[in-house]
Amino acid sequence: MELKLADCCGNCEHFLNGQLCTIKEIGVSQNQVCSSYEFKAVPHKEDDCLKCSKFQTSTCAHPKVASEGIMCTVWYPRGVAS
Structure with a gap:
């Protein structure tokens, strides 16, 4: 079985202060997903x-x-x- 990280806001470089997407400029939750996802190491x-x-x-x-x-x-x- 292959395990992968979820491509959700909680793992995204654009998720700021646990509530704001800096790309979409809107409030989001850590479980949402969009096409602008970029992994945050x-x-x-x-x-x-x-x-x-x-x-x-x-x-x-x-x-x-x-x-x-x-x-x-x-x-x-x-x-x-x-």
Whole structure:
């Protein structure tokens, strides 16, 4: 079974202060969804390059320094769980 993050406001870069969409400029709830969704990475100390879907790919922003224990602002979780 594949697990994915919900493409909802609660996980969106445009969701501000838990109540406002900065793209649509309206009040929204964290469970709503729209076509302007953009993933918001929320760093956790246990999430590092080894758990990033961009690690050792051409989309890695910092391929020369990416390694275990490193975290950056373009970190993106791996989409498939085993």
